[in-house]
Amino acid sequence: MLKLSTLFLRTLRDDPADAEVPSHRLLVRAGYVRRIAPGIYSWLPLGLAVLGNVERVVREEMVGIGAQEVHFPALIPREIFEVSGRWADYGDGLFRLQDRKHADYLLGPTHEELFTLLVKGEYSSYKDYPLALFQIQTKYRDEARPRAGILRGREFIMKDSYSFDLSEDGLVAAYQAHRDAYERIFTRLGFDYRIVFAVSGAMGGSASEEFLAPTPSGEDTFVQCTNCDYAANTEAVVIAAPEAGSAGDHPLVQVLDTPDTPTIDSLVDRLNALKLGRTFTAADTLKNVVFRTKAPADTEWQLLVVGVPGDREVDLKRLGGQLEPIEVEQAGPDDIAAVPALVKGYIGPQILTEAKVRYLVDPLVVEGSAWVTGANEAGKHAAFLVRGRDFTPDGEIGAVEIRDGDRCAKCGSPLQIARGIELGHVFQLGDKYAKAFDLTALGPQGKPVSVTMGSYGVGITRAVAALAEQTHDEKGLCWPRLVAPADVHIVATGKDNSVFDAAGHIADELEARGVRVMYDDRRGVSPGVKFKDAELLGVPTIVIVGKNLAEGVIELRDRRTDERQDVPVSDAVEAIAAACRS
RNA sequence: CGGGGUGUGGCGCAGCUUGGUAGCGCACUCGCUUUGGGAGCGAGGGGCCGCAGGUUCGAAUCCUGUCACCCCGACCA
Numbered sequence: 001m002l003k004l005s006t007l008f009l010r011t012l013r014d015d016p017a018d019a020e021v022p023s024h025r026l027l028v029r030a031g032y033v034r035r036i037a038p039g040i041y042s043w044l045p046l047g048l049a050v051l052g053n054v055e056r057v058v059r060e061e062m063v064g065i066g067a068q069e070v071h072f073p074a075l076i077p078r079e080i081f082e083v084s085g086r087w088a089d090y091g092d093g094l095f096r097l098q099d100r101k102h103a104d105y106l107l108g109p110t111h112e113e114l115f116t117l118l119v120k121g122e123y124s125s126y127k128d129y130p131l132a133l134f135q136i137q138t139k140y141r142d143e144a145r146p147r148a149g150i151l152r153g154r155e156f157i158m159k160d161s162y163s164f165d166l167s168e169d170g171l172v173a174a175y176q177a178h179r180d181a182y183e184r185i186f187t188r189l190g191f192d193y194r195i196v197f198a199v200s201g202a203m204g205g206s207a208s209e210e211f212l213a214p215t216p217s218g219e220d221t222f223v224q225c226t227n228c229d230y231a232a233n234t235e236a237v238v239i240a241a242p243e244a245g246s247a248g249d250h251p252l253v254q255v256l257d258t259p260d261t262p263t264i265d266s267l268v269d270r271l272n273a274l275k276l277g278r279t280f281t282a283a284d285t286l287k288n289v290v291f292r293t294k295a296p297a298d299t300e301w302q303l304l305v306v307g308v309p310g311d312r313e314v315d316l317k318r319l320g321g322q323l324e325p326i327e328v329e330q331a332g333p334d335d336i337a338a339v340p341a342l343v344k345g346y347i348g349p350q351i352l353t354e355a356k357v358r359y360l361v362d363p364l365v366v367e368g369s370a371w372v373t374g375a376n377e378a379g380k381h382a383a384f385l386v387r388g389r390d391f392t393p394d395g396e397i398g399a400v401e402i403r404d405g406d407r408c409a410k411c412g413s414p415l416q417i418a419r420g421i422e423l424g425h426v427f428q429l430g431d432k433y434a435k436a437f438d439l440t441a442l443g444p445q446g447k448p449v450s451v452t453m454g455s456y457g458v459g460i461t462r463a464v465a466a467l468a469e470q471t472h473d474e475k476g477l478c479w480p481r482l483v484a485p486a487d488v489h490i491v492a493t494g495k496d497n498s499v500f501d502a503a504g505h506i507a508d509e510l511e512a513r514g515v516r517v518m519y520d521d522r523r524g525v526s527p528g529v530k531f532k533d534a535e536l537l538g539v540p541t542i543v544i545v546g547k548n549l550a551e552g553v554i555e556l557r558d559r560r561t562d563e564r565q566d567v568p569v570s571d572a573v574e575a576i577a578a579a580c581r582s
Numbered sequence: 583c584g585g586g587g588u589g590u591g592g593c594g595c596a597g598c599u600u601g602g603u604a605g606c607g608c609a610c611u612c613g614c615u616u617u618g619g620g621a622g623c624g625a626g627g628g629g630c631c632g633c634a635g636g637u638u639c640g641a642a643u644c645c646u647g648u649c650a651c652c653c654c655g656a657c658c659a
Binding site: 010012013017020028090109141143144457496528531532547548 | 593
């Protein structure tokens with residue numbers, strides 16, 4: 001039983017100055033967590049209780065699909081991360097340290113390497129597979145900018161699991177099992193969540209989905225259809241493109257004098273001043289943006305030009321997500337100057353093939369569509385340039401910034417942009433780590449068979465904050481029963497001993513029935529303070545034993561709905577226990 | 583890394599323009615009163631004013647430097 005007279009808890013009346021998002025504000029005010037350093041928090045008894053409840057649900061569902069729990073160290077020697085290349089790749093995101101002999105170590109940001117090595121060390125036969133392992137571990141990432149309290153920390157707890165299979169079918173089955181388990185986890189925890197498509201990058205995997213909790217303070221942007229069940233994060237989203245046109249619908253290319261039109265706006269003004277028999281808008285122009293890319297193995301940057309409708313910006317994050325692990329960034333003036341064919345402000349796709357510059361277009365630039373674009377000559381643009389007739393891109397890539405109202409590729413209805421918190425991620429890894437660590441199984445014919453892996457993560461500490469984010473109200477926290485630090489919060493008010501005797505008795509009886517009880521037995525604390533604290537702490541059922549005891553009744557309240565009912569003392573235990581079961 | 587902001591008891595803040603050796607609310611301790619919506623009165627404890635230099639008889643306050651933290655963006659699973 002949690003007794004408030006002795007519980008290690010101090011609630012704050014004022015919001016902490018550094019807290020912006022509700023979960024941060026309330027978890028601090030309610031005494032669940034305290035900040036130690038940026039992105040690093042201590043968990044106090046109530047916070048730890050909630051954290052433990054979330055952990056328990058996750059563990060149950062993992063065990064439920066046959067995954068076995070292990071536990072790796074957070075402190076890892078450098079050599080292990082050298083093998084996967086991540087000692088270098090992770091850059092500043094890694095916490096690095098040395099032991100007394102000056103040997104390098106790191107604090108694990110994630111544990112793919114250790115899982116793979118462990119399996120390689122223990123298993124060698126095809127008969128051993130399939131296998132799924134998981135752990136619940138503290139991870140360390142030296143984020144450039146930790147934010148939003150618990151939501152994005154530098155130290156956080158994550159459940160990570162890996163599946164090991166010998167066939168594609170096995171991987172797909174393991175992936176599906178985890179996906180189903182995650183649905184059960186987030187449903188049981190009381191989340192409102194969406195499963196969205198994510199990019200799987202070039203890691204060899206085919207499927208990647210994220211579990212997002214929609215909330216205004218989320219830092220991931222995703223897109224959902226207002227009609228069908230399609231949802232994707234902005235990197236992976238596919239939007240409907242216009243119908244393909246035909247070259248015959250358009251006049252032949254016409255080169256126009258367009259001096260001093262370095263921007264789309266100035267170009268549109270000029271076009272309309274030329275009176276070409278129709279009006280032009282920014283959407284009729286083709287903007288060619290120059291980037292530079294570098295594959296992980298390369299040392300030289302390559303130029304990449306991306307064509308998008310002139311009324312759209314290129315979303316660098318979306319572009320980068322799809323090109324991963326190839327790096328991409330905006331090209332500088334020097335990069336452009338290095339290719340004489342590129343005339344800044346007047347770049348057109350007509351000569352890119354010849355100039356050996358890779359050219360990709362957004363799918364909105366459909367086959368057979370006509371555009372006004374640069375003529376590769378200062379002060380000149382080309383009109384009625386038709387894709388497929390006058391230029392042919394090397395490929396397509398979804399590069400435009402997604403807008404609210406863009407059409408769903410699946411059903412054509414408007415898409416809606418929303419923000420969410422990433423709670424979990426399921427992802428077919430493929431053979432990246434099995435290859436790096438040479439993990440194979442000896443097959444029935446005595447020949448090695450390759451192992452294919454899946455990777456699945458749930459942010460445990462983040463889930464606590466996300467849940468606070470989704471369930472709180474203006475009065476305070478408001479936990480779903482399963483994760484709440486207690487089922488019932490009994491408040492004894494007044495100074496009459498009989499009140500405390502009755503409340504204490506009810507608390508004992510409830511506990512004996514297996515109800516988790518929090519009991520505010522503080523003497524000399526005014527009722528107002530106790531009521532406010534009860535609301536702030538967020539236990540789902542509140543019971544008040546006070547002045548009505550003289551009439552033989554106590555009050556039963558629901559924290560969320562604020563429904564109140566008077567219950568005779570004689571029925572109190574039964575009624576409260578019933579409320580805590582619903 | 584770019585932009586903005588802030589550093590004063592455990593928490594939230596004022597004082598700084600115009601230098602004179604620190605104050606308010608919450609929390610905490612003691613006493614009396616109070617007890618159904620963050621009680622009242624009285625008495626207390628607790629702060630080298632982020633740090634380092636400088637100016638000055640004297641610096642929380644002015645000057646220089648530095649560090650830290652928060653917010654927005656960039657970056658990052």
